[in-house]
Amino acid sequence: MNVLILIAHGSRLPAANDEVRRLADQLRDHLDGGFAAVSCAFLEIADPSIPAAIDAAISAGAARISLVPYFLTTGRHVALDIPAIAEAKRREHPGVAITLQSYLGASPLILEALAEIALTPVTA
Amino acid sequence: MNVLILIAHGSRLPAANDEVRRLADQLRDHLDGGFAAVSCAFLEIADPSIPAAIDAAISAGAARISLVPYFLTTGRHVALDIPAIAEAKRREHPGVAITLQSYLGASPLILEALAEIALTPVTA
Secondary structure: OOEEEEEEOOOOOOHHHHHHHHHHHHHHHHHHOOOOOOEEOOOOOOOHHHHHHHHHHOOOOOEEEEEOOOOOOOOHHHHHHHHHHHHHHHHHOOOOOEOOOHHHHHHHHHHHHHHHHHOOOOOO | OEEEEEEEEEOOOHHHHHHHHHHHHHHHHOOOOOOOOEEEOOOOOOEEEEHHHHHHHOOOEEEEEEEOOOOOOHHHHHHHHHHHHHHHHHHHHOEEEEEEEOOOOHHHHHHHHHHHHHOOOOOO
């Protein structure tokens, strides 16, 4: 059983965290069965934490867990904090394949999205 | 003269801020003359600040400035801080059309990018 966990920073505004939860649901539908489950986790502020989400996936029977950082730049969270959590969980659960995927900001589609946004008229 | 300013949060890691600066350069090329200039600005930590970038654009002759928030969720920065800065600058420069575009996370291409990342094999 393979599980995808979308990792976001976490916001003090509950609506922002709900946005990430909705996105995980949409991603599950979009991947159309590619993963047995798609959940989300937060580095700070909101629940579940990343370790809690990984533990929950393993309790549910996950043999492979893919972590996808919902971050735009290689700041310390992407470069240091999230890899450290992934590595600690790998040591704790050597029988589970925990992979850290590329962070969102590295996708070439970001440039397409920004260009589309820049060219869309808005009322000032 | 219309100017696009890509607004990022700002990181303590200089490499992350340089990533945003490079992205602004790529966006300029990608938009292929759609804007006379594409620059970037940071809400916190890094330079230039958003007000400084807007002032620089106006000094350079901008009549229209499009602000594009390089943010993923509607946290307090997107919902409150950036709109407040835009509104203050509109009051200060009533002759300049300052528009706040949609934030990146609202783009449907984000889902495509995440799906692509999730399905790309990585070495664990």
